[in-house]
Amino acid sequence: MKFLKVPHAFVLIYGIVILAVLMSYIIPAGEYDRYETEHGTTVVDETSFAFTEQSPVHWTEIFKVVPAGMVDAAGIIFLIFIIGGAFGMINGTGAIEAGINKIVSILKDKEIILIPLTMLIFSFGGATFGMAESTLIFIPMGIILARSLGMDAMTGMAMVALGAAAGFAGGFMNIFTVGVAQEIAGLPLFSGMFYRIIIQIIFVCIAAFFVYRYGRRVQRDKKNSYVYAIEKTAENKNYDFKELTARHMLVLAIILTGLIFIVYGVVQGWSTGTDLAAIFLAMGIFSGLAGGNRPNHIAEDFITGAKEVTFGALIVGLARCILLVLEDGTIIDTVIFAVSSILEGFPATIAAVGMFFTQFVINFFIPSGSGQAATTIPLMAPIGDIVGIPRQSVVLAFQMGDGLSNYLFPTSAILMAGLSIAKIPYEKWLRFVWPVMLTWIIASSLFMVISLLIGYGPF
Numbered sequence: 001m002k003f004l005k006v007p008h009a010f011v012l013i014y015g016i017v018i019l020a021v022l023m024s025y026i027i028p029a030g031e032y033d034r035y036e037t038e039h040g041t042t043v044v045d046e047t048s049f050a051f052t053e054q055s056p057v058h059w060t061e062i063f064k065v066v067p068a069g070m071v072d073a074a075g076i077i078f079l080i081f082i083i084g085g086a087f088g089m090i091n092g093t094g095a096i097e098a099g100i101n102k103i104v105s106i107l108k109d110k111e112i113i114l115i116p117l118t119m120l121i122f123s124f125g126g127a128t129f130g131m132a133e134s135t136l137i138f139i140p141m142g143i144i145l146a147r148s149l150g151m152d153a154m155t156g157m158a159m160v161a162l163g164a165a166a167g168f169a170g171g172f173m174n175i176f177t178v179g180v181a182q183e184i185a186g187l188p189l190f191s192g193m194f195y196r197i198i199i200q201i202i203f204v205c206i207a208a209f210f211v212y213r214y215g216r217r218v219q220r221d222k223k224n225s226y227v228y229a230i231e232k233t234a235e236n237k238n239y240d241f242k243e244l245t246a247r248h249m250l251v252l253a254i255i256l257t258g259l260i261f262i263v264y265g266v267v268q269g270w271s272t273g274t275d276l277a278a279i280f281l282a283m284g285i286f287s288g289l290a291g292g293n294r295p296n297h298i299a300e301d302f303i304t305g306a307k308e309v310t311f312g313a314l315i316v317g318l319a320r321c322i323l324l325v326l327e328d329g330t331i332i333d334t335v336i337f338a339v340s341s342i343l344e345g346f347p348a349t350i351a352a353v354g355m356f357f358t359q360f361v362i363n364f365f366i367p368s369g370s371g372q373a374a375t376t377i378p379l380m381a382p383i384g385d386i387v388g389i390p391r392q393s394v395v396l397a398f399q400m401g402d403g404l405s406n407y408l409f410p411t412s413a414i415l416m417a418g419l420s421i422a423k424i425p426y427e428k429w430l431r432f433v434w435p436v437m438l439t440w441i442i443a444s445s446l447f448m449v450i451s452l453l454i455g456y457g458p459f
Contacts, residue, residue, distance in 0.1 A: 009315060009366050013375060017065065017321045024057040024329025032333045032382070041186040046386040049337045057329045069321035070314075073374065075273060076180055080313040080370065081306045082277045083175050086284030087129045088305015089298050093291025095251035096125070100138065102244040104145055111149050111215065116208035118142070119163030123204045126167025127196075128259060130176035130369075132406070132414050133308055135164045139421045151215040152225040154432050157422040158214075161407055161415070162207040162436060168369070169403025169440075170200025173262065175276065176312055177369035177402060181395045184377040189273060190266045192392045192456060199400070199447055203440060210436045226428045250290040258283035312370040319374030326378075336379060340386035348388040352397065352448040355380060355389065359401025360441070364409045369402045393451040400444045408437050 007015070033048035070077065090096065100121055107114040122138070125131030143156035171178040172193040182189055217224040225231050258279055265275055284305075288298035326332035343351045359376065366372045377398060384394040406412045410426055419429055 009368055009371055010318060012365055013315065013318050013322065013371065016375070017318075017325060018062055020322055020325040020329070020331075021057045021059060021062055024055075024325065024331055027329075027331040027334050029054045029330035030334040030337060031330060032336070041391065043186075043391075044333075044336070044382040044385040046340070049333065051334075052330055055328070055330050057325055061325065061328065065321045065324050066318065069319075069324055070317035072324060073317045073320040076183055076316050076370075076374075077313045079179070079273050079277050080176060080309050080316065083129075083280045084309030084313075085302035085306040086280040087134070088303070088308070089284030089288040089293075089301045090129075090251065090255060091134060091305065092293060092297065092301030093248065093251045093287055095248040095255075095287070095291060097137070098244045098248045099252050101141065104141070111151075112212065114145075114149075115155075115159060115212045115215065116204065118145075118159050119166065119208050119211070120201075120204050122160055122163030123167030123170065123200055126164040126174070126403075127170050127200055128167075128173045130168065130171075130174045131164050132168065133417075135160050135414070136417055136421060139418055143422055146215065147231075149215070150219040152218050152222075152227055152231050153422050153424060154225065154227050154428070155211060155215040155218065157418060157424055157429075158207070158211045158432065161418055162211065162433075163204065165403060165407045166203035166207055167200055168406065169203055169400045169444075170196050171399045171403060172196040172200060173259070173266075174369075174399070176309070177373060177399050178395060179273075179276070180316060180370050181373040181377050181398050183273065184373060185381040185391045185395055187391055187395065188266075189276060190262075192396075193263070193266060195451070195454075195456060196396070196399075199396075202443060203404075206439050206443060207436055210439070214432065226432050227424055230423055247290060247292050251287045254283060254287050254290055312368050315366075315368045315371030316374045319371050322375060323378045332378070333382075336382045336386070339379070340383050343383065343387045346387075349449045349452055351387050352389050352393055352452055353445045355384070355394065356397040356401050356444055356448050359398045360405050361401075363402050363405040364411055367406065367409065367412045369399075369406075372402050373398055389452065390456050392456045393448065396451055396456065397448060400447065404437065404440050404444065408433065 028051050030049055030051045033045040034042050035045055036042050103121065104114065104118060107117065122131065122135065125134070138160045139157055142160040143153045146152060146156035146159065168174065168177065173190050179189060182191065222228060222231060262276060262279055284302065285298065288301060293301070323332070326335070359372070362372055362376060366375060377394070380394045380398070381391050384391055407415050410416060419426060
């Protein structure tokens with residue numbers, strides 16, 4: 001029914017902006033003192049809250065705050081555009097597709113190796129380039145491959161989609177989720193990546209186990225397929241496996257060199273958003289040239305890549321408006337005080353797991369990772385300070401909650417587009433994916449607890 005339809009993310013967030021303006025007249029104003037840690041992060045002094053004079057936000061700010069929010073978040077917005085454009089230049093060479101196809105063609109008769117390895121490759125795409133929309137071009141390849149192994153479209157879809165989801169949730173170098181969240185939380189860019197790499201690999205292993213087990217059942221008897229009716233009438237069309245050329249190999253070498261350089265910068269502590277943008281831009285330009293594309297073609301690829309991340313980039317600026325209104329009305333600390341007062345009654349481990357589930361549910365309404373980070377982290381980070389949850393764990397709760405649910409909720413455009421390409425009904429996908437998702441959720445809860453036990457910090 002139309003009136004039950006979830007509003008567009010822009011509508012939802014702008015509605016929160018309007019609500020925040022109204023609440024500045026109702027919620028008592030209050031403030032915490034803040035101080036800077038040895039790592040340069042500004043945190044809340046949990047003992048310092050005091051009510052202050054009311055300062056409601058004028059209604060005209062509903063309109064004025066939008067350009068102000070875009071300007072305030074300009075650094076993140078343009079970082080997203082540059083990295084999106086860089087990936088467009090890389091993708092325009094066809095090297096990533098050719099590289100994956102080469103590995104797949106070599107191992108196409110060894111499914112026990114092929115399935116987890118394919119999912120691992122896509123997971124690194126999700127963890128580095130934030131591969132989301134780009135996975136759609138690989139779904140037909142995954143389906144053809146799965147059917148050639150005697151499996152079905154569900155197996156092929158899952159190999160691509162759940163692999164990328166595992167990487168997106170681990171996100172050790174995903175600027176669109178972890179990068180945005182860490183910048184807002186005041187953490188060094190991509191800090192704490194080694195724990196996230198471990199999480200990513202475990203997520204891939206969990207998903208690969210379920211996908212392989214399901215695929216083997218279909219191999220033994222086609223009637224075990226959740227999409228058996230579709231498989232009976234499906235035509236296994238040939239997929240054009242692109243040849244891996246010397247140019248493609250040079251492009252892949254450039255990408256690997258760039259990623260190593262980024263990791264080195266993070267470990268050494270000198271990698272900033274500007275450094276990251278510069279490295280990705282250089283990777284894109286050199287990849288385009290090495291791939292044999294002319295400068296005009298490279299420029300067009302940059303624009304195409306930037307277009308694909310426009311939604312996420314703009315929603316970051318719009319979400320920043322919420323923070324500006326709450327700050328101007330001096331009510332953000334009052335909200336933090338109220339929520340933290342409730343959470344202080346629970347052990348930090350329970351509060352941390354609750355934070356993960358909160359982010360998981362919020363993704364139903366805000367399916368953009370960048371937008372969800374910009375909306376929730378300004379509140380979650382100081383709440384974590386007060387109840388004893390490290391900011392790195394706050395970011396971890398966000399990235400896992402956002403990344404995993406992207407392939408569960410029907411509000412995810414990527415999921416629904418992928419299912420449309422694979423011709424898989426949503427209810428059939430839900431039947432397949434719920435055991436994977438449940439196991440991922442349990443693992444995520446454990447990862448949150450472990451992060452507290454090890455004192456998961458900025459580095």
